[in-house]
Amino acid sequence: MTVLLTGFEPFDGAAVNPSWEAVALVPGVRAVQLPCVFGQALEHLRAAVLEHDPTVVVCVGQAGGRPDVTVERVAVNLDDARIPDNAGRQPIDEPVVRGGPAAYFATLPVKACVAAARAAGVPASVSQSAGTFVCNHVFYGLMHLIATERPKVRGGFVHVPYAPGQVLGQAGPSMPVAVVAEALTAIVTAAVSVGDDLRLVGGSLH
Amino acid sequence: MTVLLTGFEPFDGAAVNPSWEAVALVPGVRAVQLPCVFGQALEHLRAAVLEHDPTVVVCVGQAGGRPDVTVERVAVNLDDARIPDNAGRQPIDEPVVRGGPAAYFATLPVKACVAAARAAGVPASVSQSAGTFVCNHVFYGLMHLIATERPKVRGGFVHVPYAPGQVLGQAGPSMPVAVVAEALTAIVTAAVSVGDDLRLVGGSLH
Amino acid sequence: MTVLLTGFEPFDGAAVNPSWEAVALVPGVRAVQLPCVFGQALEHLRAAVLEHDPTVVVCVGQAGGRPDVTVERVAVNLDDARIPDNAGRQPIDEPVVRGGPAAYFATLPVKACVAAARAAGVPASVSQSAGTFVCNHVFYGLMHLIATERPKVRGGFVHVPYAPGQVLGQAGPSMPVAVVAEALTAIVTAAVSVGDDLRLVGGSLH
Amino acid sequence: MTVLLTGFEPFDGAAVNPSWEAVALVPGVRAVQLPCVFGQALEHLRAAVLEHDPTVVVCVGQAGGRPDVTVERVAVNLDDARIPDNAGRQPIDEPVVRGGPAAYFATLPVKACVAAARAAGVPASVSQSAGTFVCNHVFYGLMHLIATERPKVRGGFVHVPYAPGQVLGQAGPSMPVAVVAEALTAIVTAAVSVGDDLRLVGGSLH
Numbered sequence: 001m002t003v004l005l006t007g008f009e010p011f012d013g014a015a016v017n018p019s020w021e022a023v024a025l026v027p028g029v030r031a032v033q034l035p036c037v038f039g040q041a042l043e044h045l046r047a048a049v050l051e052h053d054p055t056v057v058v059c060v061g062q063a064g065g066r067p068d069v070t071v072e073r074v075a076v077n078l079d080d081a082r083i084p085d086n087a088g089r090q091p092i093d094e095p096v097v098r099g100g101p102a103a104y105f106a107t108l109p110v111k112a113c114v115a116a117a118r119a120a121g122v123p124a125s126v127s128q129s130a131g132t133f134v135c136n137h138v139f140y141g142l143m144h145l146i147a148t149e150r151p152k153v154r155g156g157f158v159h160v161p162y163a164p165g166q167v168l169g170q171a172g173p174s175m176p177v178a179v180v181a182e183a184l185t186a187i188v189t190a191a192v193s194v195g196d197d198l199r200l201v202g203g204s205l206h
Numbered sequence: 207m208t209v210l211l212t213g214f215e216p217f218d219g220a221a222v223n224p225s226w227e228a229v230a231l232v233p234g235v236r237a238v239q240l241p242c243v244f245g246q247a248l249e250h251l252r253a254a255v256l257e258h259d260p261t262v263v264v265c266v267g268q269a270g271g272r273p274d275v276t277v278e279r280v281a282v283n284l285d286d287a288r289i290p291d292n293a294g295r296q297p298i299d300e301p302v303v304r305g306g307p308a309a310y311f312a313t314l315p316v317k318a319c320v321a322a323a324r325a326a327g328v329p330a331s332v333s334q335s336a337g338t339f340v341c342n343h344v345f346y347g348l349m350h351l352i353a354t355e356r357p358k359v360r361g362g363f364v365h366v367p368y369a370p371g372q373v374l375g376q377a378g379p380s381m382p383v384a385v386v387a388e389a390l391t392a393i394v395t396a397a398v399s400v401g402d403d404l405r406l407v408g409g410s411l412h
Numbered sequence: 413m414t415v416l417l418t419g420f421e422p423f424d425g426a427a428v429n430p431s432w433e434a435v436a437l438v439p440g441v442r443a444v445q446l447p448c449v450f451g452q453a454l455e456h457l458r459a460a461v462l463e464h465d466p467t468v469v470v471c472v473g474q475a476g477g478r479p480d481v482t483v484e485r486v487a488v489n490l491d492d493a494r495i496p497d498n499a500g501r502q503p504i505d506e507p508v509v510r511g512g513p514a515a516y517f518a519t520l521p522v523k524a525c526v527a528a529a530r531a532a533g534v535p536a537s538v539s540q541s542a543g544t545f546v547c548n549h550v551f552y553g554l555m556h557l558i559a560t561e562r563p564k565v566r567g568g569f570v571h572v573p574y575a576p577g578q579v580l581g582q583a584g585p586s587m588p589v590a591v592v593a594e595a596l597t598a599i600v601t602a603a604v605s606v607g608d609d610l611r612l613v614g615g616s617l618h
Numbered sequence: 619m620t621v622l623l624t625g626f627e628p629f630d631g632a633a634v635n636p637s638w639e640a641v642a643l644v645p646g647v648r649a650v651q652l653p654c655v656f657g658q659a660l661e662h663l664r665a666a667v668l669e670h671d672p673t674v675v676v677c678v679g680q681a682g683g684r685p686d687v688t689v690e691r692v693a694v695n696l697d698d699a700r701i702p703d704n705a706g707r708q709p710i711d712e713p714v715v716r717g718g719p720a721a722y723f724a725t726l727p728v729k730a731c732v733a734a735a736r737a738a739g740v741p742a743s744v745s746q747s748a749g750t751f752v753c754n755h756v757f758y759g760l761m762h763l764i765a766t767e768r769p770k771v772r773g774g775f776v777h778v779p780y781a782p783g784q785v786l787g788q789a790g791p792s793m794p795v796a797v798v799a800e801a802l803t804a805i806v807t808a809a810v811s812v813g814d815d816l817r818l819v820g821g822s823l824h
Contacts, residue, residue: 129334201288329579377537547824
């Protein structure tokens with residue numbers, strides 16, 4: 001079984017992106033870096049899927065400010081950029097795929113993935129929103145590709161905290177990249193091995 | 207034009223629910239209280255829509271911990287309760303409507319509603335997730351009702367902070383109910399009067 | 413009995429300072445605005461104390477980001493400015509009063525003041541640090557003046573949240589100025605009328 | 619030169635205390651565990667100082683919820699417990715040392731210690747309050763001991779985040795114990811080797 005993991009290049013002036021740093025440390029997977037650019041990111045993702053023909057695809061992105069690893073539940077058909085992407089584009093309230101459904105659910109076993117990360121000793125939780133920037137764009141594009149062309153592939157998205165070096169003096173949460181990689185390894189293992197998802201508490205009141 | 211506003215009864219042991227307290231203060235609308243119970247809440251909402259035949263429906267709920275009024279963008283077809291509802295039910299990873307689409311977007315002019323609340327002096331923002339409890343359940347049920355039976359109705363959901371009396375000693379954010387009511391009044395006015403939504407920055411990086 | 417309340421002028425580019433807006437609404441007190449300038453603020457405070465000969469002095473400042481009204485417990489002999497004051501000065505690790513003690517405790521009945529604000533319906537708590545900017549500078553200078561020249565005066569410092577208009581689109585906590593004024597009124601009443609402070613839980617684990 | 623590091627036993631029902639876990643990993647120091655009990659903790663600390671005759675003493679405690687390593691600046695003569703200590707005592711508004719000064723400043727080079735932790739790649743900042751529980755109690759007791767009996771000793775207090783295993787499902791910040799130990803090693807090195815403290819921005823607005 002082939003697993004494809006993607007991480008992003010740095011954006012918003014940062015020197016690193018912990019999503020890529022961590023993905024590059026996960027053993028036994030195909031690791032591909034995506035540009036932080038609307039449209040281009042999905043072209044790279046599609047090419048990687050065609051090249052590697054994976055059974056599982058997990059795209060990974062940085063969620064600066066979140067304290068734990070979050071497994072995303074739902075991808076929304078909406079680009080609404082708070083800042084420009086790396087090509088200077090800033091779409092506002094546009095669909096990712098014109099005519100696509102409002103959202104797709106991840107086909108990863110989300111609760112089992114969270115449980116696996118915790119069992120590996122890494123704080124993790126379910127997230128109900130991947131935002132409306134390039135991360136959600138890639139997540140929605142992945143799920144649309146799966147829904148329309150690769151229905152047997154399990155796919156989803158994981159957000160990871162800042163690396164410590166990004167917040168040395170900012171009193172914000174961070175997680176070492178090696179710890180993130182342990183969580184991703186556990187998540188990939190769950191994605192490959194778990195059948196039906198676990199029935200665990202993991203919702204949000206609001 | 208008839209506007210229907212709904213608020214919730216108290217839940218989780220609280221004595222009040224600021225969503226209902228504020229809704230009851232908004233002039234010129236039909237105000238209906240919904241039970242905080244999966245299923246029943248939607249039955250009450252449906253009955254109110256049939257009775258009042260509104261042009262605009264805004265459901266309002268409490269988002270304890272949020273500091274501002276948030277206009278929700280997307281309703282998800284998912285019940286995943288972190289705590290039991292007022293009837294003791296705690297669904298986990300079940301659809302709101304079996305066979306329904308993964309999500310609906312609000313048909314309120316979301317950005318214009320946020321701008322109207324701010325113009326009235328009340329902090330407000332767009333939210334990308336209404337959670338997975340009874341609030342999202344009602345929001346999804348409303349949008350499904352609109353999509354399948356009342357396509358001309360504008361509908362959406364607004365989350366409001368705790369009332370001050372709920373957090374007197376907890377060092378958490380709150381907003382006086384009268385201030386929330388001013389925001390709701392401005393939002394309803396925008397919902398009735400604005401044509402196409404405004405093109406404003408309001409997305410989320412994650 | 414004369415009560416002196418002080419608030420600050422705006423700083424850091426803001427158009428208003430809610431500490432002054434709220435102080436100006438409190439009935440039955442002498443209200444004085446202080447400049448947000450190291451040194452000068454204390455000269456103005458001293459002049460006001462000499463002019464009004466108060467029994468109680470409560471200085472009030474803005475604590476942007478805090479969600480509730482906080483009654484400060486301890487003033488520290490330290491100026492350590494993260495940003496320049498309104499005169500462009502940015503002292504780093506200098507004493508407020510050379511040769512003064514490391515700290516003074518407020519002589520307000522701190523717990524009773526917090527209880528009074530809550531009884532008036534306003535979220536409030538004890539704070540263990542007034543920071544190291546002009547607020548703490550004024551607080552320490554006040555307590556030094558009291559300790560060395562006016563031992564019968566009750567004095568202290570209260571921090572207040574942003575006004576709503578300062579955070580309209582920032583998803584940060586705020587409190588209407590009229591609500592802050594109710595808390596200050598209750599605090600002043602407690603400061604004038606309470607004998608020994610109440611013995612209530614109000615500490616911090618860290 | 620002898621360096622004494624102390625950490626605490628678990629408290630408030632926790633299974634571990636990351637302060638002790640991390641202290642035990644720092645090479646080349648005397649490591650002593652303190653009970654989380656008012657009074658007893660200071661007796662143990664005093665015995666350790668007498669036994670080891672250190673040049674530098676750094677006491678370390680858990681600050682659950684803080685995202686980074688914080689070097690405390692000021693110890694306050696106040697016990698005000700929000701929860702009972704491990705012996706069931708809950709002092710409210712009592713002095714640590716009857717007749718002692720209101721506060722002591724750390725004699726560690728605080729800014730240099732923060733800079734050293736950051737240079738080692740660990741997020742760190744200055745804290746203006748160590749709270750009013752057993753951590754502050756030990757910090758104040760240490761500084762009083764130094765001031766009255768060991769004036770040449772450099773002393774201070776460092777707060778550390780939760781370990782990851784303490785917040786697996788809580789979406790709160792954490793830091794691996796090995797990373798905390800790297801910060802403590804850097805801080806101890808700075809405490810031993812730096813002369814005058816560095817003049818760096820590190821204050822707090824409030």
